[in-house]
Structures are given as structure tokens and as C-alpha cells.
Amino acid sequence: MLLLPIDRSAPEPLHRQICDGVARLIDDARLEPGARLPPTRRFADSLAVHRSTVIRAYRELRALGYLESRPGSYSTVRQRYRPPGTRLSVPRSASLVHWTAKARLVRATPWQLEQAPEAQGNIIDFARHAPDPALAPDEYLRRCVKRVLAGPDRYALSRYADPQGLLALREAISRRMAAHGVAVTPDEILVTNGAQHAFDLVLRLLVRPGDEVLAEAPTYGMLLALFRLHGVVPKFIPVQDDGMDLDVLQRTLARHRPSLLFTMPNFHNPTGITTSQAHREALLACCEAHRLPIVEDGFDEELKYSGPAVLPIKSIEARGIVIYVGTLSKLAFPGLRIGWIAAPREAIARLVGVHRVSSLGGDVLAQAVAAHFYAGSHFDTHLRRVHRVYQRRRQAMLAGLDEHLPARVLWTRPDGGYTLWLSVPGAKGRESVLRDRLERAGVRVAPGREFFAHPHPIPHFRLSIACVDEAHIAEGCRRLGQVLR
Amino acid sequence: MLLLPIDRSAPEPLHRQICDGVARLIDDARLEPGARLPPTRRFADSLAVHRSTVIRAYRELRALGYLESRPGSYSTVRQRYRPPGTRLSVPRSASLVHWTAKARLVRATPWQLEQAPEAQGNIIDFARHAPDPALAPDEYLRRCVKRVLAGPDRYALSRYADPQGLLALREAISRRMAAHGVAVTPDEILVTNGAQHAFDLVLRLLVRPGDEVLAEAPTYGMLLALFRLHGVVPKFIPVQDDGMDLDVLQRTLARHRPSLLFTMPNFHNPTGITTSQAHREALLACCEAHRLPIVEDGFDEELKYSGPAVLPIKSIEARGIVIYVGTLSKLAFPGLRIGWIAAPREAIARLVGVHRVSSLGGDVLAQAVAAHFYAGSHFDTHLRRVHRVYQRRRQAMLAGLDEHLPARVLWTRPDGGYTLWLSVPGAKGRESVLRDRLERAGVRVAPGREFFAHPHPIPHFRLSIACVDEAHIAEGCRRLGQVLR
Numbered sequence A, B: 001m002l003l004l005p006i007d008r009s010a011p012e013p014l015h016r017q018i019c020d021g022v023a024r025l026i027d028d029a030r031l032e033p034g035a036r037l038p039p040t041r042r043f044a045d046s047l048a049v050h051r052s053t054v055i056r057a058y059r060e061l062r063a064l065g066y067l068e069s070r071p072g073s074y075s076t077v078r079q080r081y082r083p084p085g086t087r088l089s090v091p092r093s094a095s096l097v098h099w100t101a102k103a104r105l106v107r108a109t110p111w112q113l114e115q116a117p118e119a120q121g122n123i124i125d126f127a128r129h130a131p132d133p134a135l136a137p138d139e140y141l142r143r144c145v146k147r148v149l150a151g152p153d154r155y156a157l158s159r160y161a162d163p164q165g166l167l168a169l170r171e172a173i174s175r176r177m178a179a180h181g182v183a184v185t186p187d188e189i190l191v192t193n194g195a196q197h198a199f200d201l202v203l204r205l206l207v208r209p210g211d212e213v214l215a216e217a218p219t220y221g222m223l224l225a226l227f228r229l230h231g232v233v234p235k236f237i238p239v240q241d242d243g244m245d246l247d248v249l250q251r252t253l254a255r256h257r258p259s260l261l262f263t264m265p266n267f268h269n270p271t272g273i274t275t276s277q278a279h280r281e282a283l284l285a286c287c288e289a290h291r292l293p294i295v296e297d298g299f300d301e302e303l304k305y306s307g308p309a310v311l312p313i314k315s316i317e318a319r320g321i322v323i324y325v326g327t328l329s330k331l332a333f334p335g336l337r338i339g340w341i342a343a344p345r346e347a348i349a350r351l352v353g354v355h356r357v358s359s360l361g362g363d364v365l366a367q368a369v370a371a372h373f374y375a376g377s378h379f380d381t382h383l384r385r386v387h388r389v390y391q392r393r394r395q396a397m398l399a400g401l402d403e404h405l406p407a408r409v410l411w412t413r414p415d416g417g418y419t420l421w422l423s424v425p426g427a428k429g430r431e432s433v434l435r436d437r438l439e440r441a442g443v444r445v446a447p448g449r450e451f452f453a454h455p456h457p458i459p460h461f462r463l464s465i466a467c468v469d470e471a472h473i474a475e476g477c478r479r480l481g482q483v484l485r
Helices: A014-027 A040-047 A051-063 A111-115 A138-150 A167-179 A195-206 A221-230 A246-255 A277-289 A345-359 A364-375 A378-404 A431-440 A470-484 B014-027 B040-047 B051-063 B111-115 B138-150 B167-179 B195-206 B221-230 B246-255 B277-289 B345-359 B364-375 B378-404 B431-440 B470-484
Strands: A067-069 A075-077 A189-192 A212-217 A233-240 A260-263 A294-297 A322-327 A339-342 A419-423 A460-464 B067-069 B075-077 B189-192 B212-217 B233-240 B260-263 B294-297 B322-327 B339-342 B419-423 B460-464
Touching (some): A014 A051, A167 A364, A195 A221, A195 A294, A195 A339, A221 A233, A221 B345, A233 A246, A345 B221, B138 B378, B167 B189, B167 B339, B189 B195, B189 B345, B195 B322, B195 B339
Parallel strands (some): A212 A260, A294 A322
Antiparallel strands (some): A067 A075, B189 B339, B322 B339
């Protein structure tokens, strides 16, 4: 007669309790190999459970290797091999490996925020920094997919991708880059699973733990997380009205030998600042003088909807020190992971090596669809539509802030992208307190601390118009004014 | 008058030569800021080129920031900012950064081989280790994609993916794992971009450069490349008829403290060996005793087409030390990058962190399509068809080898997967020489050196039936016999 403790109020299902109980008896050698288990019906009766519950428990025990049985016969305890001297003393439920202790440090990052669903209830969401699903060219995507599956690309799905990326997509990207003044051949392009993956590959190739890298302060929060993952030491150059402070950069380079410099010259995240052509040339000259590779993050290259076009740093360089990173994520479908690196051929060749060894290659379906998307005539139509909508939203945002915020609050006036940056000097309350008050007032913002490695004494907030329409922008500004006045 | 050397026989297009020539004159200060360039027509005449060639060169020079021009006016040399003391002395054509020297070591890997197109001309390709495109369920895939784009999943494309992977796919994988005796909830699964990406994430989380890891000898060549990328030190355990030599393993563990053990219990690549249930239990017990995490590579779990089913190591463990890696690549579409990790919840939580920071998340389209593919009723039909075809190919291969190869050549007789392993003791000639002779005889094989970190004295070859039909298998065996007899 087998006696097992069964707890009908426990959250664990009964069959799992029976399975665990029998396994423990076998582990503790109270049931020996070869021992017969009671027939399912009798065991079910003795435990006052349904027979199917016992049948299910026995099935799991067989799958776990505890029992064996022949059709129409008893279940018996299986002989499980153990080398001599390996008797285990830990409780069965605990893992033998302390995973958290073994793991390298991976800190919590502000990902949840990006993932937050749009306006829940009455919340106006200025935190979300991903293109508006309402503007997603769903129908166009469907057509692209159809074309991929009807054409020769579908055979490409039956092979591993070229780890450098589908040639048709690299050609489309090369043409798109040319439209922004950058002359790169498909050979000088590597397709990645989005921009973050591109940064990761660059860091894997070019830095070692303990290396120094230069970045803007404030900067994109996930870049800070990536620096931590790679164990590199960021040195921060403050962002001013025209981008990175070049005097601070010069002074830093006089004392340090960083491996890379990261910059977002267009609609910088979080401030929304776009640097001038003169600033770009000065930054380039300075990095050339120190032979310091520049990682140019062009995530919002396509999102200029007013003001003069300024060419990427990559377009004015002639000495092969700029690693340009582009992405499709901020333009249409963040779920379609397509980004790229445009860089000197020797750098690309090595980056392809890292990509190949770390994942064999990218997803052929996504790359083929993106190639059609970029190369098709509908792309420009989509771009014009997006520009029109966001230009209006931007105007609504600036008008709303002008109307509702007091004079001591400062903000940037970007010519493109999704974000602008609010500074609240002399605020009543700390940043986190203000943020909670804003949330309670029905307006969600991204707090400045997500973009600084070290706390900033003045409260800052990033406001994104990515997923808020004009009417809600006006109302959101009114709520901001209520709390920040 | 501007004089430029133009070389009509050079591979560089004329407009590029003109662009480079003018840029060099500006860089060398022989053209000063503000200087006027000749009008395009006059310049074209003086160089004896078409005017459009000069127009194109000027456009590039403007994009590069060398020239400026107003409509209807001359082009003039632009003032380019340079901080004092940053005059450059390197030739313009050379990159300022020595990328190859800066790069971390990424060695060439046998990827080209996997990519080799099937039988070119008269070559019978036993080297290719990817599912046969002729068996790809194209029509079923098309239906899955259609369903994704018609259903609610298409909205998911407008968001960044959950970095753990689409819930619907994790649920489908969890059910599939249950069919193989593994009880894991969707919480204990992380979707990756294929198996190689899964290994990479595991190594990123759990090892540091210089750590030791245990692997089989021979083993999957790309795993060796991944070890090099991570700077870990592999210790090899020889594979015998029933898998890893457990005595060698015990002795190694008495002297070393490795961080991980990698094993392929099913249709081991390259040997095709499947270990017994008893071997799996012994290996598990040994690793439990040393609290050594096991990475179980189940890449061919679905490809058992004869013999008894043996359950994964993950299915018999109860103490949370097994990290199971699965993949869709060997089953249907290698270009659709879908793999997964099934592991204890605490390990998964950290792995999700690494995945999120290194690429934000996976591709939603591929994941949604894979979820439909796995969960649909057609999946089993596809699996049965694949089994039927490969079982016949395997029989043809074994019959062909029995007929054509001399007795001193040895080979494995796998019950599934794509590969078998040939040992040629006492061969006339080294492995590379034999391989070249085989290639000349019209049969391509994967040489043993791809699977060993250190050269093996006996020539070995991996033969794959993945993409060769029965008639060609018979002919391929005849050719093998001609060379190896």
C-alpha cells in the first residue's frame, strides 16, 4: 500500500502531486528498482482521485524514466544508472545549479516601457517610441510577402541565408543610402536583425571588456545596457544645442584612448537634436585625427519632415572610419527585424564572420520581404504619408507645450523623429515623483534617468509623439501643464 | 585650367576618377576654399569626357562635402572645418583605421561548404547538411503566412517582439516537447534565431574567456568556431559506439572544473550515433554529481525514422541542470531562423535578458509563421513524408556502402538524421588528398578535419543523404568505392 500526501487545496494539480510523490519515494530508495506499483484503479481508489489522474501521473513518471511498463502489465520502478559515489543530497525540487549566481550580470533594462500598450484607459502615452501601428502599411506588406512566396525567393527559404544578408536587400539598401548621399556598394553592407543587433556585432568585433567607449549624455537607454553586457567603460560627452560638446570631446581624447565613439546625429534619442553639417565635419575631423572609429546611428534617417536636409557623417567621410547603422524598425514594422551596417569592406568582412559564427545568418523571409518593401514604388508613398502625419503631430505638440507649460520649463524643437526633450529646472519634486504625478494625471512619459548613466540633478522627460494623434496630444499637453506649472 | 590624370583602361568609372582627383586637390590644399570649379561643359571638353560624367562627379563631391553650389551658379570649394593641429598625413585612399588589426580574431569557418549548391554538373553532393529543398512544404508555408497576415498576428508586426518569443510559438513548442517526453511550460522556453544563436546566448550568459567547456570529439564544426569566438577552452571527450566515453569524462571531471558540457545525443553530427537511455542516465548522473550544466543539442529530435525512440536527457532530469536546444532548421526551412532553448525558469529569465539587450527580440513574422507551422495539422503529414523519404535514402546508402566499400573501411549505421561517418584506416593517402580524389571522381564529402579541433591520424568523412536521391546515392557509393577500395 502506497501512502502519499495529497493536498486538494494546493495550486499544483493532483496528477503532478502524485507524480512528484512517487518520484521522491524512488529517489529516496523507499521504492527499489523492480518494485511493482499498484494498478491504476486500486491506487486511484486508495487516494480518492479519478483513475485518469493516476494514469496521467504514471505516464509522466515513465517519461521521466522512473517507471517502465509493458502493455497489459504492472508498472515497475526502473533501474536508473548512477555511477558509484554520486548519491545526491539536495532536495528534489531545487535546481542543482545556482543559475543566478553563475550568470553574468544582466541588469533589468527599461524594455517594459517600450512594450507598454498604447493608451490604457485614459492614459495618453508619450513614452512609446515605436511607429504608430495605425500607420503600418499592412496591405503593402501583404503584397510584398505574396510576391516573395510566388517568386524565386521562396527557394531561398530552403537554404541558410548568406550571413552578409540577401543580395537583393543589400542592393535596395545601397540605393536608399545613395539617396542620402552615402556611396556604399552592397559589398560594404551587412544586414542585421535590427539596429541593436548591429551595435552588438560592432562591439563584439571591436571591443574587449574594460575598453573605453564614448557616447552622448543623455543617450538611448538600451545602448547603456549593451555597454554593461560587454563590460566596456563608457565616457560621456554632454549633448548641447548642436550635439556633442566638441570641446569636451577634445579634452577627453587628450586623456583617453577609447575604442569607439557612438553618435546619433539625426533626431538624437532622447533629445530630438539634429546636428549641423559643420558640427558633423568637425566631429569627423576630430575622430579622424585620433583614428577613432565612429558608430553613426542613423535610426531616424528617413524621418526628416521639415527643415534643411543634413547629410549623414558617413556621406562626408573619405577615410573609412565611419560605421553607419540603419534600421527599418522606426519606419514601418518594428516586429520585422531588419537593420544594417554600412562600413569599410575590411570591417564588414570581419563583422560577417561574427554574424555567421554567432547565428549562421539572418532570417530569409524577413530579408526578402524587406527587399521588396524598400525597392517597391509604394515605399515613397508610405514615407510621404508618415511625414505628413508626424509633421502635423509635431506642430500640435509644440503648440500645446507653448500654450500649457510655464516659461521655466524648456524643450527642444526637433525637425523630425518622434521625440522631444523636456527639462524642468526648479521643479517642485524629484523626477520620479513628478513622473508618478504625471501618470496619475493621465499622461505617461519616459523619465530622464533611462537615458543617463548617472542621475542628473534636473528632472528630464522624453516625450514621444509616435503613437498619439493630434487631439490626444493637445489634451496630453494640458495634463503636462497641470502638473508642471 | 584643371589638369587631372584620367585612365580610360582603369576599372574605376570615369566619374569616380574625376571625383577622386578633385577631392585629392582639395585635400592637398591645391584648391583653396572658395575656389571656383570650371563649368561642367568646359571641364568635360577639356577632359574629353561626356558632360554627364562631370555632372555626376560634381554631385558626388557635393555629397562628400567638398563642393557647394547654388542653382544656376558655379560650383565652389567648400570650407571644411578642421580643428587646429589635425592635418592628416595618410594617403586619401587608405582607411585611417586598420580594421583587421583592431578586430578580435574571427577565423574562417567551414560555412562555404554548407552553402555549396547541390550537385553541380555531375557532382554527387554528400557534404550538404540541410534539408532537401525538394521536400520543403512550400504550399503549407504559404498557407501559414496567409493565415498570419489575415489574423490578429499581423498587429504583432507593429510591435517589438516579446524578447522571450511569441507566446503562441512557445505554446506550440511546449506541446511538441511534451510529445518527446519533456514537460516544460512556455515560461521555460526562449525562442531564438536558430540553434547556433541559442548556443551563443548560453555561452554569453554562462562563460567567460578562458573558461573550460566539454564537448564531443568529433563535433559540429560551427560549435568549434563559436568556442573560439567566446575565447573558451574546449576539452574533448571522444565519441564511442554509444556516445561520449564516460570513463574519460569521469577522469576529466576529476581534474577540471568546466562551465558547460555540450552533447548531441541524437544522430550526433558528424557520426550519426544515438546514445542509449542507459548512457543518457549515466551522463546525467555524472553531470548532476558535478553540478555541471548540460547543453543538450536536440537538432535532429524529429528525425528518428527507425529503431526505438529514446527520450531526450531533458526528459529524464529532475534537478534542473539541462539546457535543451531545439531547432526548426533541419526539418523544413533553414532560411526561417527559428530555434529555442528549454531550461529552468531562472536560467531562461537571464537568457531573455541577454537576448533583449543584444537584439531587442526576434522576428515576429518568422515566429508567427512557425507557430502556425508547428501547431497545424499539416505538420505531422510533413514529418511522415520526410521520414518515409529519408528512411529509403538511408537504406540505399547502407546498401550502397555494403556493396562498394572494402572491408577495412568502417561506417556508422544511424537510425535517423542525415549523416553517417566513414573511417578509412590504412588509407593510401592523407584525408585531404583522398577528399580531392573523391571530388575528382564526382562525389563530394565533408572532410573529418572540419569536426576535430586537432588533426586525427585516420582519414574520416561525413556523408550526408540530406539532398541526394536514391539513384544518385547508389551511384555516389560506387564512386566512393572506386577511390577508397
